Amino acid sequence: MGCCSPRCMLIMLCCLQLVTALERQVFDFLGYQWGPIMVNFFQVVMVILGLFGAVQYRSRYVVMYLLWTLLWIGWNVFVCCVYLDLGGLSKDSDTLTLGISSHRSWWKENSPGCDPESLPTASWTNQQNPELTTVLRCWLEYQHIEVLHCTVQLLLSLLGFVYACYVVNVFADDNDSFNFNAEFHHPSKPFQLLF
Incomplete structure (x- = not known):
C-alpha cells in the first residue's frame, strides 16, 4: 500500500471526517441542537465502519459508508439552507432543535470577536426576555x-x-480475480481441496 494509494487516501479522509464530526458534535451539544446531534452520531458510526472496511478490505462496510455519505451530503446541504434562510427555511425556527428546546447555535452568542452591545438604559436590562440582547x-x-x-x-x-x-x-476486482484452486492447492500434498 503506497502512501498515496486510494485506500490510504480513504483512510486519511475517514480520519479527518471523524475528527471534524466529533468537533461539530461538541458544539451542537453546547447549543442543544438535538437534530444535528443525532445525525452527527450516525456520521461518527458510519465513518468508523467505513474506516474499518478500508483497513480490513471489507467492501460491504465501505458500501455502507458510501450510502450514508449520500445522506450526509443531503443533510449538510439542508443545514446550509437553514442557516442561509434559503428555500423557505429559517435559522430562527426550531427545525434543528426539533422543538424540544429554545436554544440555537452555540456560535450565536460565542462567535469570535463579538462584543455584547452595551444596553442604553437600566429599564432595558431589567426585562426578562434574553432574546432582546444583540451582538455587534x-x-x-x-x-x-x-x-x-x-x-x-x-x-x-x-x-x-x-x-x-x-x-x-x-x-471487487480483487475478489473476482481470486483463484480458489490455486490458493488451496499444495503440490506436496496428494489431496487437493476443491470447491
Whole structure:
C-alpha cells in the first residue's frame, strides 16, 4: 500500500471526517441542537465502519459508508439552507432543535470577536426576555461559521465518496480475480481441496 494509494487516501479522509464530526458534535451539544446531534452520531458510526472496511478490505462496510455519505451530503446541504434562510427555511425556527428546546447555535452568542452591545438604559436590562440582547461587530457571524462547518463536511464527504467508489471497485476486482484452486492447492500434498 503506497502512501498515496486510494485506500490510504480513504483512510486519511475517514480520519479527518471523524475528527471534524466529533468537533461539530461538541458544539451542537453546547447549543442543544438535538437534530444535528443525532445525525452527527450516525456520521461518527458510519465513518468508523467505513474506516474499518478500508483497513480490513471489507467492501460491504465501505458500501455502507458510501450510502450514508449520500445522506450526509443531503443533510449538510439542508443545514446550509437553514442557516442561509434559503428555500423557505429559517435559522430562527426550531427545525434543528426539533422543538424540544429554545436554544440555537452555540456560535450565536460565542462567535469570535463579538462584543455584547452595551444596553442604553437600566429599564432595558431589567426585562426578562434574553432574546432582546444583540451582538455587534463580529468577525464572523454565527450562521457563516455553521455554513463553514457544513462546507468542510461537504468537501470531505465528496472526496470520501469518490475514493470509496474507487476502493469498492478495487476490492471487487480483487475478489473476482481470486483463484480458489490455486490458493488451496499444495503440490506436496496428494489431496487437493476443491470447491
